[in-house]
């Protein structure tokens with residue numbers, strides 16, 4: 001299959017880079033990437049140890065919290081995919097989000113964020129940063145006037161999730177980047193729902209892109225991981241010192257699993273996104289549903305914006321079951337292929353009831369404001385046959 005999506009820092013197509021970029025071979029010439037399951041490294045002489053502590057060369061390592069060859073392969077591969085100058089791999093998506101923000105900010109700084117955020121991201125912004133004297137303003141991410149009102153000359157960072165969870169609202173990255181840059185602020189984008197395959201946030205104006213690699217990048221439900229991508233200056237001068245001293249670095253074993261995940265990332269994400277589009281289109285107007293939400297649908301409130309910044313609408317759709325929580329639970333319990341869980345981007349299709357699980361702790365008025373209604377079910381499409389999945393859903397919906 002041909003693939004013409006080439007990244008600015010590579011002469012090769014994405015699919016080729018996903019298989020080869022960043023590979024470092026040992027003297028044995030192994031085919032598959034080596035798993036360097038080692039905490040540290042030995043030096044031939046005391047002088048060599050001294051030199052390495054003064055300056056670490058590009059293929060030199062000291063201690064796995066600072067860097068490891070398997071982790072370096074993962075960082076280089078995803079930086080190539082994203083078209084980023086550099087990347088730092090972290091223990092989880094949340095280590096990436098918290099590190100990206102904490103390493104950048106100090107007391108007295110101002111941050112603006114969209115309100116519809118993953119619960120743990122909201123916790124970092126609302127509970128952690130504010131404890132250290134950072135002022136945080138929240139806006140409705142889809143309302144440009146609110147961004148205009150909130151971003152000020154002393155704003156240091158703007159944080160968004162490109163597509164919100166679970167109501168799949170789309171934020172205009174180009175417009176928010178322009179406002180942030182006009183005020184000297186950096187735009188940090190959590191790009192998990194959009195995926196590195198379907199949306200290139202750095203090209204749209206983001207300065208820093210963050211992933212939970214636990215989601216599509218592993219995509220097979222095995223390990224936690226995260227990564228922060230950006231300029232060499234930001235990654236090496238701002239983020240790396242913070243991460244290596246506070247301990248949120250990625251395990252070499254997880255990096256090895258994620259390298260294998262990246263080989264099939266493009267194939268999986270495109271297949272899963274095609275399934276999500278098919279399910280959304282097929283379920284539109286279903287008598288038991290009051291809403292079907294997918295950024296690829298023509299009736300999505302930001303359909304044009306979604307089409308202008310994403311290749312397709314992504315691998316997740318949300319449906320609102322007309323009978324509320326009781327009906328939603330009947331549907332969830334009747335599903336035979338979709339599993340009830342809270343991951344996303346996995347090879348296995350997953351159904352989540354946000355109001356009682358991932359967003360349970362939000363006060364009722366905030367749930368209502370964010371559209372997290374009792375009937376809302378989030379569906380992450382996996383790699384199963386799309387017609388089997390549709391039959392599973394329509395069968396379960398008969399019980400709603």
Ligand SMILES: *Cc1c(COP(=O)(O)O)cnc(C)c1O
Nearest residue numbers: 092093094118190192212214225
């Ligand atoms: C899952 C997720 C995270 C956190 O990632 P972990 O790997 O679970 O720490 C952050 N942001 C978004 C949008 C997510 O979906």
